[in-house]
Amino acid sequence: MASDPRTAGTHIADSHEVIRVVGARENNLKNVSVEIPKRRLTVFTGVSGSGKSSLVFGTIANESQRLINETYPTFVQQFMGQLSRPDVDALENVSPAIIVDQERMGSNARSTVGTATDAHAMLRLLFSRLGQPHVGSPQAFSFNIPSVSGAGAVTMEKGGKKVKERRSFEITGGMCPRCEGLGETSDVDLDELYDKTKSLQDGAINVPGYNPDGWMVKGFTESGFVDPAKPIQDYTAQEREDFLYKEPTKVKINGINMTYEGLVPKITKSMLQKDRDSLQPHIRAFVDRAVKFMPCPDCGGSRLNEGARSSKILGLSIADAAAMQITDLAAWLDTVDDPSVAPLMAGLRQTIASFIDIGLGYLSLDRSSGTLSGGEAQRTKMIRHLGSPLTDISYVFDEPTAGLHPHDIERMNRLLKLLRDKGNTVLVVEHKPEVIEIADHVVDLGPGAGRAGGEVQYEGDVAGLRASGTITGRHLDDRARLKPSTRAAKGALEIRGATQHNLKNVDVDVPLGILTVVTGVAGSGKSSLIHGNVPAFDDVVVVDQSPIKxxxxxxxxxxxxxxxxxxxxxxxxxxxxxxxxxxxxxxxxxxxxxxxxxxxxxxxxxxxxxxxxxxxxxxxxxxxxxxxxxxxxxxxxxxxxxxxxxxxxxxxxxxxxxxxxxxxxxxxxTLGQALNTLSGGERQRLKLAISMSKKGAIYVLDEPTTGLHLADVENMLGMLDRLVEAGNSVIVIEHHQAVMAHADWIIDIGPGAGHDGGAIVFEGTPADLVASAETLTAQHLREYVGASAGATIRS
CATH class of the missing domain: 1.20.1580.10 (ABC transporter ATPase  like domain)
Known part of the structure; x- marks a missing residue:
């Protein structure tokens, strides 16, 4: 009897050595049953929407976390997020799962890279021990704890009687009192609120909804505090104060009792203090124009008060250390040599080394965690697990190569194998062939997406996948070739003196009318250059992977x-x-x-x-x-x-x-599928679908191949071509070599990340990049197109 090609190369002996899934039906899964080897690296493949995430996250990881939650007392469980049991007949031999996904780390303004990884906690302890002058305990270096003093009543028991005593207390925290530890202050740009050359009755107020004949403006014109016919620039000091800042005051307008309030506090309450994402688009645009954020003048953006900033080690304050690029911080920590803190230094150095090993050495600990990309957030979450002594854990990853240059994928592969070699089960949902190649075991789902998917197409090793005839097996060795000719530009966007983040006074002309791909290692400055400058031009459509409200x-x-x-x-x-x-x-x-x-x-x-x-x-x-x-x-x-x-x-x-x-x-x-079930790549492509109607526009896409199967990348290239052929300009920030090879023009940024990047290291056609450049991108693209000689070649 012929062997089943789906299980070629598979040999799983001991039933206790596998995670057994029986009859999984979550979302589009069709009674899926699989055996996944424990303490091995298993990669789940298949086209977008085939059911990979439903099996790995919706079934295995979800059930593991639900079962762990049930071990807590009911009192604790009521404060935890409740997980529903997945639709599966049986799930056996499940080990505790740690999910390391691409969900953004939230927009909490008090969360930084340092606080999210405990690196800042260790840094605070270090400065509380060695910093001079000594200013207090670790909380004296925390920007989330204010300095407070006062007195209060304390109930004591003396001689069998309860008595109250008044006691004074003092909390010494590190929070800057002016910005309350946020590092920035906001101010309202008055020029965006009104046109000072006009009067109120002529439409001076530029705030949405404040029409000259509407009730919002009548509250000002008929209040008696200002002259409605006088240009605002001619107001007396008192009129200006009443118009802008007057506190709530009872007035009578047209015989109706109303409350008059100055324009600034009025719109601050109604618009500026609201959740930005909950606002209507036109009001959100006004808020973005009207509110200006700037570094706190007292703490210089460090979030810390003067006491915390005054204590130093080897000439550096904790604010200086947190602001350093992590690679520089590692070098500085090597100069701190004090036996009294040796165990602390060992832990801190290990954590900082993990940042560098994982390709995040270009970050700083004071970087707001809400500004990290999905890929950066996922790698930051990995930090606390790399040094963990725990074993027999299931680590679950969602496309860990998202946002990674081919140069960085090699490093990520080493880390995935390191977690496996410590005795853990590593489950990875991935499309990149570089990651599929290192798998011990592969589970391929399909054959199609949605209702056409949800079935196991293959289980086994990589060699068996390659010979299996499944859509993943057939496309595993795909290579895009360099185009025989490229389109000629029809003008350019001129960017001059760009200095956002790590950019070093960059001058560059971004071609129009063609497909331009911006490349470089993670942290080199690609997003800073494009997102920081291109949207300022007219007719720019930015399509990113941010959540859809x-x-x-x-x-x-x-x-x-x-x-x-x-x-x-x-x-x-x-x-x-x-x-x-x-x-x-x-x-x-x-x-x-x-x-x-x-x-x-x-x-x-x-x-x-x-x-x-x-x-x-x-x-x-x-x-x-x-x-x-x-x-x-x-x-x-x-x-x-x-x-x-x-x-x-x-x-x-x-x-x-x-x-x-x-x-x-x-x-x-499906038309009725809930939006919150879409991946980042699916969200970006959905946004693109509704933005494609414009002609003559400049489209900016941020890694559009995220979440795309090898077979789908070819379709994406065709779609990009159609956008250009329709008369648009397309600028793509991308790491996928197939997209680089298909470009008309490449702008390569580097040579490294952080302060080792921020410069243009190549501008030209992909053919010129492969032929003569020596950048990291050139080396990997050269290897990629060179490998196409023995593989399927797709233009």
Whole structure:
């Protein structure tokens, strides 16, 4: 009997040496059963949307964390995030899982690279012991602890009686009192609020919603505090003070009692103090213009008070140390030699060395963690695990090479193997062939995406994958070749004297009308150059991987605007109102209110979601589901993939957007899928799909191959070509060699990262880069296109 090609090369002996998954059905998985060897490095492959994340994160890692949570007392569990049990028949021999994903580390202004990795805690302890002059305990160097003194009553028991004593207390923290440890202060740019040459009745106020004949402005013009016909520049000192800063005061306008308040505190409360992402786009744009952030003048942006800054070791304060590039900090720590802190120094040096080993030596400890990219955030999370003495842990990684130059992927591979060799199980979701090559075991899912995926195509070693005939096996050795000819530029964006972050007064002309790829190692200055300068030009469309705001009701249909077209089509076909076809409005199922599930909160244990029996999960009422469009009801249409919907809506605006979704590789997404389930790469491609309508625009894409299977990269290259051929300019920040080889022009930044980067090290065609340059990018691209002689060549 012939052997099963799916399991070629597989030999797993002891049942206790494997993680056994039986009958996994999470999301699109179709009763998947696999055996994953423990203490080995397993890579999960397959096209985007094939079910890799559903198996690794949604099933294995989720169940491991849920079971660990259940070991805590119920009192503790009520304060923890509740995880639902994955849809799987059995999951055996699961070890504790540590998820190291690409989720951003939050936008908490008080979180830095140092605080997120405990490096700053060790640094504070060091300065509390060796710093001169001595200013106190470690908290005296914490920018999150204020210095406070006062007195309070304390209840004591004396002679069997409870008595109150008044005691004084003093807390010595390191927080700068002016900026409250944030390192920056904000101010309102008055020139953005009003035109001083105009009067209020002529429309002087530039704040959204403040129309000259509206109530917001009438509050000023009829208050009696200012002259509505006088240009603001002619106000007296008192009028200006009343107009801008007057505290809430009761006034009577048109016989109605109202509260008058100065413009600055009024808009500060209504707009500036609100969550920026919750604001409407036009108000968000105004806030971005009106509020100026600057380093705190008292602490110089260090977040620390004068006492903390005054204590020094070998001439450096803790603020100086935290601001240093980590590679420089490592060198400085080697000069600190005091036997009394030897164990502390060993731990601190090890942590700092981990930053360098993982390719983050260009960061500084005072870098706000919210500014890290997804790839940087994932590698920062790895820091605390590299030196851990724990073994028999399952480490779960989501594309750990995201944001990494080919030069850095070699380093990441060494770290993944190091974790494995310490006796851990390493599970990696990945597309890069360089990572697949180091796998001990491969699980390939597919054959397609969405409903066309969710099945195991192959389990075994890399050699077996290569011979398996699966889509991953067939494309594993793909190499893009250099284009025989490149397009000629039609002008240029002139960037002069760029100095953002590590850029060294960079002058560069970014070509227009062609495909330009910006390359360089992580931290070299690519994003600083492009995102810091290009958006200032007209007609620039920036498409990045940042989260899309929305709730569990948000979907590709709502985000792209397709749902409005769909509702209108249903309404017209059935002679009813469009609102009837909204699960958020009149068409909602009365039992689940449009969610499709009934949510039961069980306190300290997991929240339970059960399918709504009334609407059977559609979210719509029975009345709505009776209406059809070409034989389909609204729930059936929203369950369609973009590819299926494009055939259903064969023309019109919905078809146009659906075709764009297919063009960017999202044909497998269903119209009603929740947005919060999309990966960073999927979010970027969805944004691109709705931005592609502009002609003559400048598109800026940030690593568009993130999350793309080898087979899909070719489609992405075709889409980039179509954007250029339609008359647009395309600028891509990218590490994938296939995209570099396909470029018309390359701008390479380096030569290294941090202060070792920030310069243009090459400008020219990919052919010239391969032929004559000696940059890190040139070396790896030369090797890549050279390897194409024995591999599949794709143009």
């Amino acid at each position: 929305g709730n569990r009701r948000s979907s590709p249909a709502t985000y792209t605007g397709i749902l409005d077209t769909v509702r209108s089509a249903f309404a017209k076909a059935n002679g009813v109102k469009p609102a009837l076809f909204s699960a958020n409005s009149e068409g909602a199922c009365p039992a689940c209110r449009g969610l499709g599930v009934i949510i039961t909160n069980l306190g300290f244990t997991q929240t339970v979601e059960t399918l709504c029996e009334l609407c059977e999960g559609s979210g719509f009422s029975d009345e709505v589901l009776e209406y059809t469009l070409d034989g389909k009801n609204i729930a059936e249409v929203l369950a369609m993939s973009a590819s299926e919907a494009a055939a259903f809506f064969a023309k019109g605006p919905a078809h146009t957007i659906l075709v764009r979704m297919i063009d960017v590789g999202l044909g497998y997404l």
